[in-house]
Amino acid sequence: MSGLWWQEPFRMFQTNLRETDAGLDVEEVLDYLVEFGADTWLLSVGGILSNYPTDLDFQTRNPYLAQRASGDLVGDAVKAAGRRGIRVMGRMDFSKIDHRRAEQHPDWCFVDAAGDPQVYNGLTSVCPSGDYYQVKLFEVLDEVLDRYPVDGFFCNWMSFNEVDYSRVYRGVCHCLACTRRYAAYAPGETLPEGKDSPGYETWQRFARDVLADLTGRIRDHLAERRPEAPLVLGDRADIVFHEANNAVGRPLWHHRTSEHVSAAKSYRPEVPVLTNSVAFVDMPYRMAGEEPHHFAQYLVQAIARGANPSTYIMGTPRDNPYECLAVAGELTRFHRDHHDVYRELVPAAGTLLVRPDQFKSGATAEFQGLYLALLQRHVPFDVLPEERLGAIDLGRYGVVVLPDLGPLAPEIAPALDRYCVAGGAVVATGNSGVVAEKIQLQCLPARRRLASHDTEESVRSLHLRDNGSDSDVVPVVGRFNVVEPSPTAEIGWRALSRAPYGPPEKCHGHLELEHPGRLRAPYGQGRAVMLPWTVGRGYREVGLTAHRELVIAEVLWAGAQQVATGLPEQVEIVLGRSAAGRVIHLLNRSGDADQRFAEPLPIGPSWLELPDPDVAEVQALRAGVRLPVVDGRVKLPVTERFEALVF
Structure with a gap:
C-alpha cells in the first residue's frame, strides 16, 4: 500500500513501563514527546502485563491500573495522543508468563535438556514453538485491535531464550513442540543441548526459521486486520528493528549501530529501519544514564545510514531524566527539521562489505578489521549479511569484499562469478570460497589450496614481503593458505619462511618462498583479488597501518571509489x-x-x-x-x- 505513515521518516520515544507506572500522567508525557521532537510513542500494552482491562484469562491485568480513574492506560494514551497528532504503537512481550499459567499450560513453556523450566523473578519463559506464541499471541493482538486504533506493534524478546536476564546460559529448548518441529525439520538428528553440542548450527537455523515464519504470520495478520498498523521486528516485518545498547562486560564495537542499519538497508533499501537507542547503561543498571557522547553515536550513526531514530527509557521522563536525553532531543529535532533529507534515504556506496554468517566463528575479527580499513581510508561502503548475498542485485556495486567467509552456500559462488564476468570485482580474504583443497569461486586466480596454516603456532613468525622490497614486510596473524596460482595470476607479497623467534641469538633464517600473499587477475569483464590470509584480522588485532594500506591498495586496484578529501581518518x-x-x-x-x-x-x-x-x-x-x-x-x-x- 502507498501512503502508509511509516514509509515517511518518523521519530519514536519508548517508555518501557514498570507495573507501578500505570498511573502516569499521559498529558505530561505527551508534552515531553512534542518538545523532544518525537511523533510516535512506543507504549507498553500487553503480554506479561496488560495495561488495559483485558478479558483474556491468560493475560494479567496490571493491578496498578486501579490508580487511574478510567482503569485503562492504553485507552487514555491513545485518545490523548490522537488529539496531539502523536501515534501510539503497542509494545508487547510474550516471552514469559506467571506461575499460575505456567502450571496450567506447561506445553507453552521453555524446557531445558534436563526437563526443567526457565524461571526468572517468578516468571516462566515461553517457547516460540508452543501455542502461547503460535495461537494465543494472535488473540491478544485481536483484543487490542478491537478496542484501540493503535498505530503498530513491537514484540519484545521474541526469541528462543537460551540466555536469561542474568546472562546465564540455559541451553536449547526441549519442549514437546520443539521436539516435534525439529524432528520434521532435521529428520534423524537429535536436538542439541547447547552451543557446544553437535548439530547446534542446524538448530540455530531451525530457530531462525521458526521465528521468521511467526514474524511473517503476525505481519500478515496485522495487514489483514489493520493495514496501517505496521509490525516492528525482524527482516520479514514492516519495519526492521535494531536496539542500540551498551552492556556491562561486553567489549564495545564502536560501529555496531552503523553496521546493523547498513546490513538492513543494503538488503532491502525501501524497508524502514528503526534504531531504538537505550538511554541507560544496562538493564541491571537502568537507573544510570548512558554517557551523552556515547548515546549521541547511536542516533548519528542511525540517521546517517537511513534509519529512523528512537530513544528508549525506563519508566517516565519525570522519573528518569537521564542526562543523555538533552543530546537525544537535539538530534531527534534535527531529524524532524530535515524531514525531506531523510525521506527515502538509501545507501549509495560503490563497495559492498559482506558480514560473515553468525554461525561462522572466527570471521568477526577479519570483518571488523576490513571495516575499519575501508572507513579510515575513506572508501565508502555498505554492509550486507552473508546469508543475503543471493537476494540482492550485486550490480549495484563495483566491488564486493569477502572477509574470510569460508565455504559459501552452493548458489552464492556462481552468483559471484556471474557478477565478476559482467564487470564487477571481488576481493576475497582468508578462507573465502575455499572448501578443503577446492576453490569454489572460479573468478579467484588460484587453482587449489595446497595447505593451510590456521593455528596460532603455525603462523607465528610468518611474514609477507612485497616483491622487490626489503622494507615492506607485514606479519601474518590468524590464517595463511598456501595456494597454487592460476596461469593468469599476478603475484605479490611472497611469504618468508618461519624461523626461530627466541632466544634472540637464534632469530634468523627467514627465506623467501614461492607462496603468494596476494593474487590478482582479470575475469570476464571484471577482476578478482585473492588475499589467502587474514589481513583484516591482522589489522584489527595488531593495528599496523601496513596491513590497512595493503588491503586498501587491492580494493582500489579492483575499482573501489575512494573519496578525495583533506579530512583525517577519524x-x-x-x-x-x-x-x-x-x-x-x-x-x-x-x-x-x-x-x-x-x-x-x-x-x-x-x-x-x-x-x-x-x-x-x-x-x-x-x-x-x-x-x-x-x-x-x-x-x-x-x-x-x-x-x-x-x-
Whole structure:
C-alpha cells in the first residue's frame, strides 16, 4: 500500500513501563514527546502485563491500573495522543508468563535438556514453538485491535531464550513442540543441548526459521486486520528493528549501530529501519544514564545510514531524566527539521562489505578489521549479511569484499562469478570460497589450496614481503593458505619462511618462498583479488597501518571509489541518496576511545571532492550554510559531532 505513515521518516520515544507506572500522567508525557521532537510513542500494552482491562484469562491485568480513574492506560494514551497528532504503537512481550499459567499450560513453556523450566523473578519463559506464541499471541493482538486504533506493534524478546536476564546460559529448548518441529525439520538428528553440542548450527537455523515464519504470520495478520498498523521486528516485518545498547562486560564495537542499519538497508533499501537507542547503561543498571557522547553515536550513526531514530527509557521522563536525553532531543529535532533529507534515504556506496554468517566463528575479527580499513581510508561502503548475498542485485556495486567467509552456500559462488564476468570485482580474504583443497569461486586466480596454516603456532613468525622490497614486510596473524596460482595470476607479497623467534641469538633464517600473499587477475569483464590470509584480522588485532594500506591498495586496484578529501581518518564518510538529492554524512569519530565514546574534537576546516563534478553548491545542514563548489571541490566548515551535506 502507498501512503502508509511509516514509509515517511518518523521519530519514536519508548517508555518501557514498570507495573507501578500505570498511573502516569499521559498529558505530561505527551508534552515531553512534542518538545523532544518525537511523533510516535512506543507504549507498553500487553503480554506479561496488560495495561488495559483485558478479558483474556491468560493475560494479567496490571493491578496498578486501579490508580487511574478510567482503569485503562492504553485507552487514555491513545485518545490523548490522537488529539496531539502523536501515534501510539503497542509494545508487547510474550516471552514469559506467571506461575499460575505456567502450571496450567506447561506445553507453552521453555524446557531445558534436563526437563526443567526457565524461571526468572517468578516468571516462566515461553517457547516460540508452543501455542502461547503460535495461537494465543494472535488473540491478544485481536483484543487490542478491537478496542484501540493503535498505530503498530513491537514484540519484545521474541526469541528462543537460551540466555536469561542474568546472562546465564540455559541451553536449547526441549519442549514437546520443539521436539516435534525439529524432528520434521532435521529428520534423524537429535536436538542439541547447547552451543557446544553437535548439530547446534542446524538448530540455530531451525530457530531462525521458526521465528521468521511467526514474524511473517503476525505481519500478515496485522495487514489483514489493520493495514496501517505496521509490525516492528525482524527482516520479514514492516519495519526492521535494531536496539542500540551498551552492556556491562561486553567489549564495545564502536560501529555496531552503523553496521546493523547498513546490513538492513543494503538488503532491502525501501524497508524502514528503526534504531531504538537505550538511554541507560544496562538493564541491571537502568537507573544510570548512558554517557551523552556515547548515546549521541547511536542516533548519528542511525540517521546517517537511513534509519529512523528512537530513544528508549525506563519508566517516565519525570522519573528518569537521564542526562543523555538533552543530546537525544537535539538530534531527534534535527531529524524532524530535515524531514525531506531523510525521506527515502538509501545507501549509495560503490563497495559492498559482506558480514560473515553468525554461525561462522572466527570471521568477526577479519570483518571488523576490513571495516575499519575501508572507513579510515575513506572508501565508502555498505554492509550486507552473508546469508543475503543471493537476494540482492550485486550490480549495484563495483566491488564486493569477502572477509574470510569460508565455504559459501552452493548458489552464492556462481552468483559471484556471474557478477565478476559482467564487470564487477571481488576481493576475497582468508578462507573465502575455499572448501578443503577446492576453490569454489572460479573468478579467484588460484587453482587449489595446497595447505593451510590456521593455528596460532603455525603462523607465528610468518611474514609477507612485497616483491622487490626489503622494507615492506607485514606479519601474518590468524590464517595463511598456501595456494597454487592460476596461469593468469599476478603475484605479490611472497611469504618468508618461519624461523626461530627466541632466544634472540637464534632469530634468523627467514627465506623467501614461492607462496603468494596476494593474487590478482582479470575475469570476464571484471577482476578478482585473492588475499589467502587474514589481513583484516591482522589489522584489527595488531593495528599496523601496513596491513590497512595493503588491503586498501587491492580494493582500489579492483575499482573501489575512494573519496578525495583533506579530512583525517577519524572522519567517516557515508554516501546516500534521498528525496532531497545526494547526501553525504561526515561522522566525527575522534571520540572513539577504549570502551567508550568521548567528546569528539572539532575537525577542520577542510575540503572534499564531490562524486558529481557538475554540482555548483552544497548545503551543510549542521553548519546551516551553503557552500560553493569550485572545480569539483567544496571547502568544508569545522565538523563537530557530524555534518550532513546535501546536493
